[in-house]
Amino acid sequence: MSASTPSIDVGDIFPDPYSIPLDQICMNQSRLFQNNVHGEYFRRLRNEDPVHYCAESEVGPFWSITKFDDIVKIDSNHKQFSSEPSIGIGNQAADFTTPMFIAMDPPKHDVQRKAATPGVAPARLADLEGLIRERAGKILDDLPAGEEFNWVDRVSIELTTQMLATLFDFPFEDRHLLTKWSDVTTNVDMFVSEEKIQERRTILRECLTYFTRLWHERANQPPKFDFISLMAHNPDTKDMIDNPMELLGNLILLIVGGNDTTRNSISAGIVGLNQNPQEYDKLLADPTLIPNMVSEIIRWQTPLAYMRRTAKEDVEFQGKLIKKGDKVVMWYVSGNRDETKIENADALLIDRARARQHMSFGFGIHRCMGNRLAEMQLRIVWEEIMKRFKHVEVVGDPVRLRSSFVRGITELPVRVHDI
Ligand code: HEM
Secondary structure: OOOOOOOOOOOOOOOOOOOOOOOOOOOOOHHHHHHOOHHHHHHHHHOOOOOEEOOOOOOOOHHHOOOOOHHHHHHHHOOOOOOOOOOOOOOOOOOOOOOOOOOHOHHHHHHHHHHHHHHHHHHHHHHHHHHHHHHHHHHHHOOOOOOOOOOOHHHHHHHHHHHHHHHOOOOOOOOOOHHHHHHHHOOOOHOOOOHHHHHHHHHHHHHHEEEEEEEEHHHHOOOOOOOHHHHHOOOOOOOHOOOHHHHHHHHHHHHHHHHHHHHHHHHHHHHHHHHHHHHHHHHHHHHHHHHHHHHHHHHHOEEOEEEEEEEEEOOOOEEEOOOOOEEEEEHHHHHOOOOOOOOOOOOOOOOOOOOOOOOOOOOOOOOOHHHHHHHHHHHHHHHHHHHHEEEEEOOOOOOOOOOOOOEEEEEEEEEEOOO
């Protein structure tokens, strides 16, 4: 940002969103999300300028789409709004590009997605359900009753990392590496200096080396349903091994896609039910609300705040001219709070009607591939929590991730109370 358009990011002090000129609101500021103060800025944009142009920011100009129906229109229109070259607001470094199918258009997107999909298809999920339940039960049984601990480390990370290891058939004893690779991908602190950038790349190259070995092993074994075996045996993806950066890109996609998002939904549920004790009472009275509650938590948290598209041609949209090449950011985190679409949208209501009609999983050809798996994991963890604990009590403030993309919780001090 230049001096003439002061950024709204002023450290940890945030101006009243109504006190600054509209054109100075640029929602790529990660501290707004870390401090959980983004909501009122989005409310203002939805009301006053729902298709909003930020002319100057650290990542260049971009459009913000903030209303539910507008986001659905853009997300469903891959012919005019491309996912290439990136689904993040920032630009990929030219000397370290990691192509992945979430950031590709048809036909390449379609064949790569199709190759990986059986890894999370309904038949596979049915096979995995017992294992997930057993693991969730073990993690919860090992929690120290009556003592304060970090729920994120002990439950959310552990459970989703174990799941991820299963999806890749990754050596179980090395599963902490998956957490490391996932975190290094999204952590903004890894971009603050040249040294950090290089450190991040070194760690990601380790990831590639590890998976390259697994790939060769799987390619020489009979096909199975883990992601690596599926891609190594599929005629459309088997040559990806010859394009290491594309292999790394897709690994990152599958690792982060299946990890951070579900992890943060598990933590968010604990936060949400503590902040809304009347909702917890509803759950105690009727545990069959769990599947509905899971969808509501995923809406309320919106684990991925946005996806970006790039206009392939000039498009007139809601009275604005989006020019060819412009970045267009679809803020799911705002659409999910759009009062014109969702009644009482800021509230967490575990018995909300039509709770699955949220936008946290996106729309169109890129709609989340793992959405049923995520819902299943969350349902199981809540069913197992309710069997064991009277209450998971939050005993300190949650610490949130500094990111405008992943809506994450990094620390959540809790105490569990046995039934
Ligand atoms: C609550 C948990 C989750 C949330 C909120 C979430 C959210 C999303 C979103 C917003 C997209 C992009 C949609 C679009 O562009 O329209 C996406 C795509 C994707 N997700 Fe998820 N996700 C979750 C869990 C998972 C899990 C468990 C997996 C399993 C590996 C997964 C794998 C993927 C993949 C591979 C894509 C790319 C799909 C494509 O480009 O065709 N996600 N997800």
